[in-house]
Amino acid sequence: MMEPVGGALVAPAADKNNSTLGVVRSVGERGANKVKVYWVKDDDVRWHNLSEIRSALRVGHQVLHKPAYRAQRSLGWGVVRSTREIAGNDQVLVEFPEKDKRVWLPWQRLMMIRGVKHAFFTGKLGDGDAAERQRLRILAWAIRLWNENTGALASFDIDPLPHQIHLVHHILASGQYNWLIADDVGLGKTIEVGLLLSALRQRGEARRVLLVTPAGLTRQWQEEMSGKFGLNEFLVYGDDFTVNDPRHWKMFDNVVGSMDRLKQDEHLDSLMQAEPWDLIIVDEAHRFTRRQYGNKLDASQRYEMLQKLRRRTESMLLLTATPHQGKEDSFTALLELLQPERREELNTLSINPEIIGEMVIRNYKADVTDMDGNFIFFGKTVTQINIPSSEAFQNFDNMLRDYLKKGYAAESALNSNKGRAIGFVMAVYRKLASSSVAAIHNALVKRRERLQGRLKEEDGDDEDGRYQGEVEERAVYKTEATPFFEGEEALLEDLIDEAHYLKGVDSKIDAFMKSIVDVIVASNIKEKVLVFAEYRSTQSWIEQALKSRFGESSAVLIHGGMSMDERRSAIDSFEDASGAQFLVSTEAGGEGINLQHQCHIMVNYDLPWNPMRLVQRMGRLYRYGQEKRVIVFNMHQSASADDQIINILYQRLDKVAEDMANVEKHEYNEALKDDVLGELADLIDIEEVLISASNETIARTVERVDEALERARNASSKQHELFQHAASFDGKELDGVVSISAAHLQAFVEGMCRILGIEILEKTHKGLVWQLRFSDEVKEATGVSRSRWGVVFDRMLATRRKDLLPITTDNWFFQYLLSTAADYEFGGVAAVSGQLGSDWLLTAVARWQTDRGRRARQELALIGVENGKAILNPKWVPSWLCQPLYDDQLNLPDKAQAKQAFELAQDKVESFLVEKSSKALLPDEAQWLAGAGRAV
Template sequence: MIEFQESNQRLWLPWQRLRQVRGVQHAFNLGRFEKESGEERQRLRLLSWAIQLWNENTGALATFDVDPLPHQIHLVHHIIASGHYNWLIADDVGLGKTIEVGLLLHAAMARNEANRVLIITPAGLTRQWKEELFAKFGFEGFRIYGDDFHINDPRDWKKEDYVIGSMDRMKQGDNLDTLLRADDWDLVIVDEAHRLSRRQYGNKLDASQRYAMLHKLRRRTQSILLLTATPHQGKQDSFSGLLELLSPERKSEIRTLALNPEIIGDMVIRNYKADVTDMDGNFLFHGKTVRQIEVPLSQEAVEFDKQLREYLRKGYSAQADTGKTTGRAIGFVMTVYRKLAASSVAAIHTALQRRLERLRGQESQSFNSLDDERYQGEQEEADIQKTQASPFFPGEEGILQGLIEKAASLEANDTKLHAFMDGLVETVIKENPKEKILVFTEYRSTQQWIKAALDDRFGPGSCVLIHGGMDMQERRDAIASFEEEDGAQFLVSTEAGGEGINLQHRCHIMVNYDLPWNPMRLVQRVGRLYRYGQQKRVVVFNVHQSDSADEQVLNILYDRLESVAQDMASVQQYEFNDAMKEDVLGELADLVDIEGVLAEAANNKLERTSERINEALERARSAASAQKELFEHAASFDSAEVAGELEITLDHLQAFVEGMGNIIGYQILEKTHKGLVWQIRLSDRAMDELGVSRTRYTLTFDRILAAKKPEWLPMNMDNWLFKSLLKRARQYDFGGVTVFGKEYHSQAIVAAVARWQNDRGRRARQELAIVALENGATTLNPVWFGHWLIERKTPCDAVETEKAERKAILDQAGSRVEQFIAQQSTQALLPDQMQWISAGWSAEPAGAQ
C-alpha cells in the first residue's frame, strides 16, 4: 500500500511497478547534494509549491476579469484556515461577495472539496449568479433548477453536480421533497440569507418556509455558506437562527449569545467599507456628495395635494369601517397612491385614471405581476389595479374625476420634471457633454415619463431603461448601451436595478427622482455606483417637492437619518471618514421601521409625525449600537493574519514562467503591454515534453487582457501550460531536492509542506513551511524568502559539511514545523504529517552578499 502525500491517496499497487525514491531527509543526511543548476531548480521547485498552495488557500490564481482585493483574498484564506466552510459572510454592500464566493469555490475545487455545489438565491438572481460565475470565473457547469433542467425522478439528480435554484421554488413541497432525496452536497451556498426568517414568541419558534427548507437541507451537506450584508436587522431571533444553521451542534451556546458573543468569531466574517484597501494600502472608497434639488410647489399643486389628501383620508376612514380583508386592501391602495404622488404627477395621474376606468368597468393596460421582493414599486403598481370594482366610499367617482382633471393640468406644466431637466441635467451636461447619468425611481409610470422627456430633449436612443418586466438579456443590452462610449447617455432604472447591477466603471452621477419610503433601498441604489472600482467621487442628487405633506415627512426622515449616522460614525475609535458613515447609514436604514410611521402620517400633524420619526430612529440607533457591539467579535479583514506566510505576487508568477523556459526549452521573444504580455517560441524538446505541435504562443499575466483575448494563454491555475510547468517542477526527477546555495541569508534552509486533517481523516489544509537555521536558531518563513524566490540563481561550489551537523539541522527543522502544525491546530483542524520537499546548505556565510 502506497501513500501519495500530494494527492492524499492510499493505493494498493503491484510492487513490481514501483521504484524506490530516496527522500529529502535521506539525501541530506548522506550529503548527496545536486550539481548542474541545482539551486535554480530548487528555486523553481519551491516556487511551484508556493504558487499551488497559495492558490489552494485563497483561490487567487483563478480565471476572472478583476484583480482580487486584499480583504477578498484574506476572507477565503481565513475560511480555508478554519478547516470548514460553515460561515456567514456579512460584508458591506459593494465589497464583492460574488468574487469572494468565486475565489472560495476555486480554492475548494482545487482541494477536491466542491464536487457537488448547490447555490440558493432569490428568484430574480438565479440567472445573474450563473452568468457571473461563468463570466468572471469560467465555471461552466452551473445549471438553474426549473429553468435549465427539471427533475422528474430523484435519481436524475445524479446528473447535476452544480446547481443554482430559487429559494421560493425549492421551498415548495414537491420540489423540496425531490431535493431532499438527492445525493448529499459538498457545499450549499445561500445568497440573501436574511430572507430565511425565524421569529421567537415566548418559548415558541416560528420559522418561515424558506428557513424550514434550509433546516431540512442542512442534514444533506457538511458545509453551508450564508451570504447577507444585513444579517441581524435588529432581530436577534432570526440572527440566532442563521447561526444555528451554520453550527447546529452549538445551539445552546447560540441561544445564550448575549452572554458569550465571542462565539460569532468562529462563524461570522464582516468587512466594512471603512476598512478595506487596495493592494497598495489605499482606501477604496473616495466618498460621496449628496445634494438636494428643492422643487417648490405651485399654488395649483398645493391645491391638488390638499384634495388628494382629503381623498386619502376618506379612503383610510372606509378602511376602518369595512371588514378586515377589504379594509386592508383599501389601506394598501391609499398608501400606494401617496407614494405615487411623491414620485411624480404622471404616476399618480395614471393610477387615478386606472382606478376610474375600473369603477366604470373599462379595461386598461396593466403591468405584469412581479413575484420578487426587489421590485416593490412595480409590484405595487400592478397590485392596485386588481382592487375591487365598486367604490371604496360614496362619491369616490366624482372626487376621482376632479383629481384627474387637476393632475392632467399639472402634468402639462410639471415643475419637478422641469427642475430635473433644466436645472439638473442641463447643468451637468454643460459641464461635461458626455457625462453619463443614472436615474432611479420606484415606479414604471414615472420611469416612462422621464424617458419621454429625455428622448424629446436629447433624441431617441439617448436613454435606456431597466425594470422588472425585462429579461436578463434586455437588461444586459441596456447596460451595455449605457457603458459604451457613444451609447446611451442616461439610464433610468426602477428598483430592479437596486441589486446586482454594477455601473461604477462608467458613471459617478446618480439622481433619485423620488426617495423610497424604505431607506435601505436608497442605500442599495447608491451601492450601484459607490462600490469597488469607482474612480471618482460619487455625486447623488435627490429631487423632491418639500412642500407636499408626504415629501416633508420623507425629508425629515432622511435628514435625521443622515444626522444620526454622522454622530454615530464620529464617535468611533477610528478617524472619521465617509465610508464609515456609509457603514452606519446602511445599518440604520436596515433597522428603521418607517412604514408604520408614514402610514400614520396621513392622520397626524407634522409635529407628531416628526416625534414618531425620532422615536423610530432612537430605536434604530440603540439596535445598531447593540449590533455593532456584537459584530465587533466577528472575524474581519486583518492584514496581519497572513503576515507570516508567503504571498504570491505577479513577480513570482513571471519569475517562475521565465525560469522554467531556461529548463524546459522555450524562448521569450518579446514582452509588451508593460511586460504583461509575452511571446514565446518552444524548442522541439519543449514541444515534445509538453505534448503540443505549435511552436509559438502568446502568454498574458493580466486578467483584463486575458478576458478580451481568449486566444492568449492566461498564466493562472486554469491554463494547461501553466499547470504543466507547475507539475513538472514538483516532480522528484526535476531536481532541486538537496543543493548548495549562495543567497540563503542563513546556514541552511529546509522546506516542508505542513498539513492538517479534519475529524473524518480528509485533508483540511496545507501550508508551505520554510525553516531557516542559523547558529542553532530557527526562523519559520523568513521575510527575505519571498524576494529570494524571484531572482534567478547561479551555480556555486560545494563546501565541507559534517553529517552530525546536517542531522541536527533536520531535527531542528522538523521540531519547528511540528510546533507550527500544533499551534495552528483547532477542533476542526487536526494535526497531519508533514512532507519534506527540499533542503539546502549555504555555500557562503549568512549575510555575505
C-alpha cells in the same frame, strides 16, 4: 514474474531480515527474468534471476512510483506505510501526500529515493544548478498552495482584493465551510464565492454545488460564475432544465435555483431525493426568516426549505449584507442553519458573542484596500435638489390629503379586511404622489376606470420584495369596484383634472432636466447617468422627457416586467460607449446589477420610504471597481407633507450616521459613515411610522421618526458590538503565509524557460506579454506542434488577447511548468547556495486533517535556521524566490550542523502544526520538499 524498475531496493530472496541490501541497476540485458543488482555491503554488481531477489522496502522509506507503461501517469513521490505478502507476492502500502491517497502497489514499480532528511543527515547536498532548481521547486509549491488556499491564481477576469483573498483563505483554513459571509454592500460577495469555488475545485472538492438565489438573480449568478471564473457548468433549474424524475438529478451537479421555485412542495420533494450536495450557497440569506414568540417558532416557507436542504449537505454558505436587521432571533436562526448542533449555545449569543467569530465573516467599506494598501472607495457626494412649489401643486396636495383622510376614515369605520385594503390603497397613493404627478395621475385614472367598470384585469404578481414599488402600483389598480366612501367619484374627477393640469407644468420633471441633466451634459456631453424611480409610471414619465430631448436611443429601462435577457440588453447598451446615455430603473435594478465601471452619477427622482432601498440603489455605483467619486442627486419637493417628513427622515438619518462615525473612531471617517448608514437603514422600519401618521401633525410624526431613529441607533450599536466578534480582514493573519505576486509568477516562468531550453524572444506591454519558442523536448512533452507561443501575465490583457496563454493555474502550459518543477526527478531536493538569507533553509508542506481523516488544509512552511534558532517564513524569502541562483563549486556546510538545523526545523514545523490546530483541524504529517545550506 514482474520485472522491477531501476532503483528498486532489494534483498536476496532467502534473506528475510534484509541484512543484505541491493539496488537494481538494469533489467533484461541478459535476457528475460534477468536483473543487475548493486550490492551495497559488498560494493559489487551481479546479475540475478528475478526469483533470487525480493523487496527490501520497509516502513518510512521514500519511493517514487514508476508506471509500467509510458501512457500511464506516475503517482509521484511517496512514503512506505506498510508491507504485506499476498500469494507469494510482496506488496507495499504507499502514501502519496501530494495526492492524499494510500495505495497497495507491487514493489517492482517503486524506485527507492533519498529525501531531504537523508541529505541533511549524510551531508549529501547537491551542487551545480541544484540551488536554482530548488528555488523553482519551492516556487512551484508556493504557487500551487497559494491558489489552493485562496483561488487567486485561477482563470478569471478580475483582480481579487486582499479582503477577498483573506476571506477565502480564512474559510479554507478553518477546516469547515459553514459560514455566513456578511460583507458590506459592494464588496464583492460574488467574487468571493467564485474564488472559493475555484480553490475547492483545485482541492478536488465541491463537485456538486447548489446555488439558491432570488428569482431575478439566477441568470446573473450563472453568467458571473461563467464569465468571471470559467465555471460554465451551472444550469438554472426551471429555465435550462427541469427534472421530471428525481433520479435525473444525478445528471446535474452545478445548479442555480430560485428560492421561491425551490420552496414549492413539488420542486422541494424532488430536490430532497437528489444526491447530497458538497456545498449549498444561499444568496440574500436575510430573506429566509424565522421569528420566535415566547417558546413558539414561526418559520417562513423559505426557511423551512433550507432546514430540509441542510440535511442534504455537510457545508452551507450564507450570503447577506444585512444579516441582523435588529432581529436577534432571525439572526440566530441563520446561524443555526450553519451549525444545527450548536442550537443551545446559540441561544446564549447575547452573553457569548464570541461564538460568531467561528461562523460569521464581515468586512466593511471603511477597512478594505487594494494590494498596495490604498483605500479603494473614493467616497460620494450627495446633493439635494429642492424643487420649487407652485400654488397649483399645493392645491392638489391639499385635495389629495382630503381624499386620503376620507379613505382612512372609511378604513377605521370598517375595521375589516376591506378596511385594511382601503388603508393599503391610501398609503400607496401617498407614495405615488411623492414619486411623481404622473404616477398619482395614472393611479387615480385607473381607480375611476375601475369604478366605472372599464378597467381590464391585469395578470401577474411578483413575490420578489425587490420590486415592492411595482407590486404596490399594480395592486392598487385591482381595487374594489365600489366606492371607498360616499362622494369618492366626484372627488376623483377633481383630482384627476388637477393632476392632468400639473403634468403639463410639472416643476419636478423640469428641475430634473434643467438643474441636473443639462448641467451634467454641459460638463461632459457623453456622461452616463443612472436614474432611479420607485414606480413604473414615474419611470415612463422620465423616459419620455429624456427621449424627447435626446432621441429615442438615449435612454433604456430596467423594471420587473423585463426578462433577464431584456435587462442584460439594456445594461449592455448603457455600458457601451456609443449606447444609451441614461438608464432609468425601478427597484428591480436596486440589487444584483453592477454599473460602476461606466457610470458614477446617480439621480434619485424619488426617495423611497424604506431607507435601505436607497442604500441598495447607491450600491449599484458605490462598489469595488468604481474609480471615481460617486455623485448622487436626491430630488425633494417640499410642498407635500409626506415629502417634508421623508426629507426630515433622510436628514436625521444622515446626521445620526455622521455622529456615530465620529464616535466609533474618535474622528470623522467618511467611509465608516457609509457603513453605519447602511446598518441604520437596515434596522429602521420608518414605513410603518409614515403610514400611521395620516391623522397626525407633522411635528408629531417627526417625533415618531426620531424615536424610530433612536431605536435604530441603539440596535445598530448592539449589532456593531456583536459583529466586532465576527472574523474580518486582518492583514496580519497572512503575515506568516508566502503570498504570491505577479513578480513570483514571472520569476518562475523565466527560471523554468532557462532550465527547459524555452527561448524568450521578446517582452512587450511593460513586460506583461512574452513571446516564447519551445524546444523540441518541450513540444513533445506538452504534445503541441507549434514552436512559437505567447503568454500574458495580466488578466485584463488576457480577456482581450485570446491568442495569448494566460499564466493561471488553469492553463495547460503553466500546469506543465508547475508539475515539472514539483516532480522529484526535476532535482533540487537538497542544495548548497551562497545566496541564502539564513544559514539554512528547509521547506515543508504542513498538513491538517478533519476528524474523519479528510485533508482539510495544507500550508507551505519555509524554515530559516540561523544561530541555533528556527524562524517560520523569514522575511527575506519572498524576494529571494524572485532572484535566479547561480552557484557552482561551493564548499559544503558541516554535516553535524546540517543535522542540527534539520532537527530545529522539524521542531518548528511541529509547533506550526499545533498552533494552527483546532476542533475542526487535526495535525497531519509534514512533507519535506527541499533543504539548502549556505556555502562556507
